Amino acid sequence: MHYSLSWSGGKDSTASIILAHEHQEPLDSIIFVEVMYDLKNGISGENPNHIKFIREKAKPLFESWGYRVEILRATRDFLDFFSRVIEKPRKHMDHKGKKFGFPTYGRCGVKRDLKLKPMDDFYKTIDDEIIQYVGICADERRRLDSLHKQNNRISLLEKYNITEKMAKEKCEEYELLSPVYSYSKRGGCWFCPNAKLAEHREIKRIFPDVWEQFIGLENVPNVANNKFNVFGKSLYEINRELESEEVKLCRN
Numbered sequence: 001m002h003y004s005l006s007w008s009g010g011k012d013s014t015a016s017i018i019l020a021h022e023h024q025e026p027l028d029s030i031i032f033v034e035v036m037y038d039l040k041n042g043i044s045g046e047n048p049n050h051i052k053f054i055r056e057k058a059k060p061l062f063e064s065w066g067y068r069v070e071i072l073r074a075t076r077d078f079l080d081f082f083s084r085v086i087e088k089p090r091k092h093m094d095h096k097g098k099k100f101g102f103p104t105y106g107r108c109g110v111k112r113d114l115k116l117k118p119m120d121d122f123y124k125t126i127d128d129e130i131i132q133y134v135g136i137c138a139d140e141r142r143r144l145d146s147l148h149k150q151n152n153r154i155s156l157l158e159k160y161n162i163t164e165k166m167a168k169e170k171c172e173e174y175e176l177l178s179p180v181y182s183y184s185k186r187g188g189c190w191f192c193p194n195a196k197l198a199e200h201r202e203i204k205r206i207f208p209d210v211w212e213q214f215i216g217l218e219n220v221p222n223v224a225n226n227k228f229n230v231f232g233k234s235l236y237e238i239n240r241e242l243e244s245e246e247v248k249l250c251r252n
């Protein structure tokens, strides 16, 4: 048996590692998949504060506990994903020949191509049966119900009766709560259509050139999914909001 944990750095998967450590549960590999925005220039698709926390704080601590921690990356990045040309016509729309563009709600190809694929490739190298720990808390009944229907996947949070609130407290106890929680409830790619204004603000502040390039993607011609958020604001509207905040700050 190879026991593995897919680690996002969020409170639930981090608390699962802490539980494995506290209770001497078997844990052979901890896998973090870093989605890249721009591989060539080393720009991560992870929130910059979060990936710093992963690399510089949490990973070294877990390694000091004796765990193997792998940070995996796909061979492609978000910019490749955006620019890939659609070769087959799709149901109800003929986008053949256009660039794919921004990820779509509910069916995120970034997740499939840039997150799950490197993990699957890693698991193919393990010549053993794999048991995966997943970060589902004891009070997430619906998610647990569907987990119970799957083989080879278990939740240590359920086993030790840890609720979402307790998982957060466990991370705080070990000073392992990602800094993203100070301004956002979600983790994940900063270019995600689910990302919130606070996350955009951080990217604009930390990587102003990358932010400019990103908002410029809405002007690229011949793109199938050419709106960052089909149900919400465009990147230009988000940027204008951030600029007016900056003006107000300067005045105060």
Ligand code: SF4
Pocket (backbone or CB within 6 Å): 035, 103, 108, 109, 110, 111, 115, 187, 188, 189, 191, 192, 193, 194
């Ligand atoms: S965070 Fe968003 S963009 Fe990234 S993989 Fe998940 S759904 Fe896709």
